[in-house]
Amino acid sequence: MSSCFKITHQSKNSLARTGILTTAHNKLETPFYMPVATKGAVKNINHIQLQDLDFNCLISNAFINYLRPGLDLISKAGGLHKFSGWNNSYFTDSGGFQLILDHFNPVINDEGVSLKNPFTSKKEMITPEKSIEIQNILGSDVAMCLDHQPVFGKDRKDYLESTIRTIEWAKRCIDFHKSNSNKLNSKQLLFGIVQGGNHIDLRQMCALALTKLDFDGVALGGFGIGEAQKDMYNIIYQTKKYLLIDNPTYIMGIGSPIEILNCVENGADCFDSVYPMRMARHGLIFTANGEIKIDRGAYKEDFSPLDKECDCFVCKNHSRAYLHHLYKTHEQNAHVLLTYHNVYFVQNLIKNIRLSIKEDNFLKFKKEFEKKYKK
Ligand SMILES: [Zn+2]
Numbered sequence: 001m002s003s004c005f006k007i008t009h010q011s012k013n014s015l016a017r018t019g020i021l022t023t024a025h026n027k028l029e030t031p032f033y034m035p036v037a038t039k040g041a042v043k044n045i046n047h048i049q050l051q052d053l054d055f056n057c058l059i060s061n062a063f064i065n066y067l068r069p070g071l072d073l074i075s076k077a078g079g080l081h082k083f084s085g086w087n088n089s090y091f092t093d094s095g096g097f098q099l100i101l102d103h104f105n106p107v108i109n110d111e112g113v114s115l116k117n118p119f120t121s122k123k124e125m126i127t128p129e130k131s132i133e134i135q136n137i138l139g140s141d142v143a144m145c146l147d148h149q150p151v152f153g154k155d156r157k158d159y160l161e162s163t164i165r166t167i168e169w170a171k172r173c174i175d176f177h178k179s180n181s182n183k184l185n186s187k188q189l190l191f192g193i194v195q196g197g198n199h200i201d202l203r204q205m206c207a208l209a210l211t212k213l214d215f216d217g218v219a220l221g222g223f224g225i226g227e228a229q230k231d232m233y234n235i236i237y238q239t240k241k242y243l244l245i246d247n248p249t250y251i252m253g254i255g256s257p258i259e260i261l262n263c264v265e266n267g268a269d270c271f272d273s274v275y276p277m278r279m280a281r282h283g284l285i286f287t288a289n290g291e292i293k294i295d296r297g298a299y300k301e302d303f304s305p306l307d308k309e310c311d312c313f314v315c316k317n318h319s320r321a322y323l324h325h326l327y328k329t330h331e332q333n334a335h336v337l338l339t340y341h342n343v344y345f346v347q348n349l350i351k352n353i354r355l356s357i358k359e360d361n362f363l364k365f366k367k368e369f370e371k372k373y374k375k
Contacts, residue, residue, distance in 0.1 A: 079185070148195065285338060
């Protein structure tokens with residue numbers, strides 16, 4: 001049973017719930033979305049802006065920080081929080097997702113992942129123990145187990161093999177995490193990761209195994225790489241049946257408004273994704289009435305705000321025409337302003353989701369939001 005998480009309100013007619021996740025740095029009200037700060041910075045939005053928008057938690061990447069700038073430098077600075085000047089919570093992803101990327105030339109076996117460091121060309125071996133050691137040194141609030149995520153579309157036997165390996169690695173991660181004294185953050189939490197692809201039975205097998213290992217929370221990984229959305233929601237729903245009710249549940253790689261709503265409905269407590277920031281850089285903007293592409297010619301003389309229902313400073317001060325002009329002329333500020341709006345939009349959605357759960361109104365809120373957003 002996890003003592004770091006307390007459910008404060010359970011929705012009556014769905015799995016949606018609100019709660020508090022307590023870390024070494026602060027208390028995080030769930031559900032929450034984590035902007036992705038792979039290298040300790042979120043693209044085109046700074047820490048002060050994020051704090052002003054009530055973001056209390058970022059997610060960084062242990063493996064990427066390990067490669068560059070390296071643990072020696074971050075240690076000298078006093079850990080990842082001090083190095084990056086972020087005084088709220090940090091999750092760190094172990095890097096299981098990056099380790100499968102071809103440009104690292106990974107070779108995966110039961111021991112761990114061997115790969116070529118792209119900056120030094122040296123061979124590296126990332127084991128479950130090494131991954132936890134890296135996250136200990138970074139001092140994150142929530143560390144993630146090293147998992148084996150197969151590339152999307154593999155055969156069932158590959159998913160079975162990677163699921164069994166993920167469970168074995170989870171055992172090694174939790175053993176190392178418990179035995180290794182963490183000087184920088186003695187209250188560091190550890191989450192296990194459920195893999196299994198689209199195979200419900202493998203997902204459930206993995207979930208059941210993780211619940212026996214006394215993790216502080218459980219994540220579902222392997223999404224956002226090509227599966228159908230309806231499959232993902234069903235996997236979450238079916239997997240939740242095998243998780244402890246009071247385990248905080250983190251859906252990795254999810255950040256579009258519609259996905260967030262559906263994951264919350266199925267009992268998700270937190271998310272991370274580059275989606276809002278990446279879409280802003282591609283000119284795709286979230287609005288209450290759906291997504292718009294700011295580079296379209298139709299906005300050249302449109303002096304209305306991005307979203308009439310949004311009260312962020314971009315919508316209060318700037319028109320679609322102005323933002324269209326900045327975007328089309330490759331002005332850097334276009335990315336800054338559009339990112340701010342998208343991130344604000346997601347945070348506002350999350351706040352409204354929490355409120356609707358507390359008021360036992362979540363499904364009605366979801367239905368109304370989707371009706372306008374998808375029209
Ligand atoms: Zn706005």
